[in-house]
Amino acid sequence: MTQTPALLKRTPLRDVHVKAGAKMVPFGGWDMPVQYTGIIEEHRCVRSAVGLFDISHMGEFEVRGPGALGAVQRVTSNDASTLAIGQVQYSLLCYPEGGIVDDLTLYRLADQHYMLTVNASSIDKDWAWVTEHGQGVDWKNVSAETGLLAVQGPKAEGLVQRLADTDVTRVPYYHFVKGGVAGVPCLISRTGYTGEDGFELYAPAARLESLWSALMEGGKGDGIQPIGLGARDTLRLEMKFALYGNDIDETTSPLEAGLGWVVKPAKGDFIGRAAIEKVRAAGVTRKLVGFEMTERAVARHGYRLLKDGAEIGVVTSGSFSPSLERCIGMGYLRADLAPAGTEFDVDIRGQAHRARVAKTPFVPSKAKKS
Amino acid sequence: MANVPADLRYTKEHEWAKLEGDKARVGITAFAQEQLGDVVFVELPKVGAKVSAMKTFGVVESVKAVSDLFAPLTGEVVEINAELPKKPELVNSDPYGKGWMIVIKLANPKEWETLMSAADYEKLVASAGH
Numbered sequence: 001m002t003q004t005p006a007l008l009k010r011t012p013l014r015d016v017h018v019k020a021g022a023k024m025v026p027f028g029g030w031d032m033p034v035q036y037t038g039i040i041e042e043h044r045c046v047r048s049a050v051g052l053f054d055i056s057h058m059g060e061f062e063v064r065g066p067g068a069l070g071a072v073q074r075v076t077s078n079d080a081s082t083l084a085i086g087q088v089q090y091s092l093l094c095y096p097e098g099g100i101v102d103d104l105t106l107y108r109l110a111d112q113h114y115m116l117t118v119n120a121s122s123i124d125k126d127w128a129w130v131t132e133h134g135q136g137v138d139w140k141n142v143s144a145e146t147g148l149l150a151v152q153g154p155k156a157e158g159l160v161q162r163l164a165d166t167d168v169t170r171v172p173y174y175h176f177v178k179g180g181v182a183g184v185p186c187l188i189s190r191t192g193y194t195g196e197d198g199f200e201l202y203a204p205a206a207r208l209e210s211l212w213s214a215l216m217e218g219g220k221g222d223g224i225q226p227i228g229l230g231a232r233d234t235l236r237l238e239m240k241f242a243l244y245g246n247d248i249d250e251t252t253s254p255l256e257a258g259l260g261w262v263v264k265p266a267k268g269d270f271i272g273r274a275a276i277e278k279v280r281a282a283g284v285t286r287k288l289v290g291f292e293m294t295e296r297a298v299a300r301h302g303y304r305l306l307k308d309g310a311e312i313g314v315v316t317s318g319s320f321s322p323s324l325e326r327c328i329g330m331g332y333l334r335a336d337l338a339p340a341g342t343e344f345d346v347d348i349r350g351q352a353h354r355a356r357v358a359k360t361p362f363v364p365s366k367a368k369k370s
Numbered sequence: 371m372a373n374v375p376a377d378l379r380y381t382k383e384h385e386w387a388k389l390e391g392d393k394a395r396v397g398i399t400a401f402a403q404e405q406l407g408d409v410v411f412v413e414l415p416k417v418g419a420k421v422s423a424m425k426t427f428g429v430v431e432s433v434k435a436v437s438d439l440f441a442p443l444t445g446e447v448v449e450i451n452a453e454l455p456k457k458p459e460l461v462n463s464d465p466y467g468k469g470w471m472i473v474i475k476l477a478n479p480k481e482w483e484t485l486m487s488a489a490d491y492e493k494l495v496a497s498a499g500h
Binding site for chain 2: 039233297
């Protein structure tokens with residue numbers, strides 16, 4: 001058994017979810033909605049209309065002052081010096097040994113002022129990490145007072161625009177503006193974890209319920225539904241977005257995970273750089289691939305990948321894809337077997353089930369690239 | 371509240387059984403399918419397979435989880451629901467009807483009396499619920 005509900009942390013909307021009929025589950029120490037009506041229905045709602053997610057469990061750290069950029073550059077793998085004010089960047093915290101502490105999005109709020117958004121289950125670990133390794137600057141953990149909603153889907157832009165007091169249609173992908181949404185002051189970020197166009201809205205925790213209600217009300221005509229963590233997982237899996245703790249962790253190299261594009265050794269030293277460059281020089285021995293099952297059988301985290309009976313890798317994520325109506329997954333596979341089309345077996349409860357390396361994303365991204 | 375038909379018997383693993391002469395029809399309960407969420411795959415034994423009371427006879431996969439199926443009774447599988455491979459969602463939409471899984475020819479009809487009554491199962495669900 002996991003933790004008892006009494007020990008779980010709650011977002012400002014926990015009671016709203018319970019009232020809406022959500023099934024609540026423990027996730028990373030939080031009492032979170034896994035589904036409201038059903039994962040498949042919620043998934044399709046996001047792909048075809050618009051869905052609203054409470055992701056206030058995510059953590060937010062701010063760092064500011066003359067040393068802020070230097071501290072961020074030291075602890076993260078991507079090059080923060082290229083960020084304009086109003087821009088967002090996907091990045092990693094890495095260990096000196098080259099494994100991953102966490103993945104995050106980095107916001108440049110002002111000239112010497114940044115925000116890092118980190119995974120809920122990693123907040124304490126990441127906070128200890130950044131404050132230890134980014135010393136001499138002013139770090140602030142604003143996780144508790146910051147609420148976060150994601151509005152995702154083809155009708156997300158129209159909905160947010162109707163409620164916003166600023167032009168959000170001009171905000172490019174991985175950029176943000178500050179503005180009011182339904183009268184609530186927000187950081188309006190054109191980002192997400194679904195492969196759909198949409199926004200993530202950072203708002204004061206105390207105002208989150210009124211923002212949630214306004215979006216639910218304003219999106220009625222669009223067919224808006226609240227979306228739980230279950231569909232959040234199937235949506236991100238269809239895009240082959242990594243989930244920390246499943247697909248990436250302290251034992252995986254960013255290069256194996258296909259995240260070399262957010263590792264910028266040319267920017268100067270950062271924690272993990274030497275170890276990662278060693279891996280780059282030697283070449284990776286395994287790669288994180290997407291695969292599809294050729295029959296209806298679900299590969300789950302931890303299942304073994306086999307070729308002619310020999311172990312060649314391991315499943316890191318797997319589920320049924322509501323968009324493709326096929327079972328898909330992600331896993332680390334021996335590098336020579338990683339090209340799309342390679343066939344192998346997944347050991348599912350002692351039986352070999354055939355799978356094939358797929359081209360990813362499994363479903364084309366509709367995020368607004370600019 | 372809970373959907374627990376009075377004419378069925380139950381296991382603590384959330385299967386139901388319906389007596390049909392010397393056979394029993396078996397499926398999972400409304401509570402079980404609610405807990406699982408959207409069912410996407412059901413793995414059943416072949417007709418002719420022997421199953422034993424409270425031993426696994428198959429698995430049910432939902433989007434989120436995989437769960438073993440336990441045979442309520444001992445005997446031989448004489449029928450399986452051929453619709454389920456194509457329409458696993460029947461387990462969600464009609465768990466006591468079209469979502470049935472197997473029919474067992476009972477090796478020991480006295481086992482029936484070891485299963486939980488609807489009233490007892492309702493108590494189990496109530497205590498598991500919250």
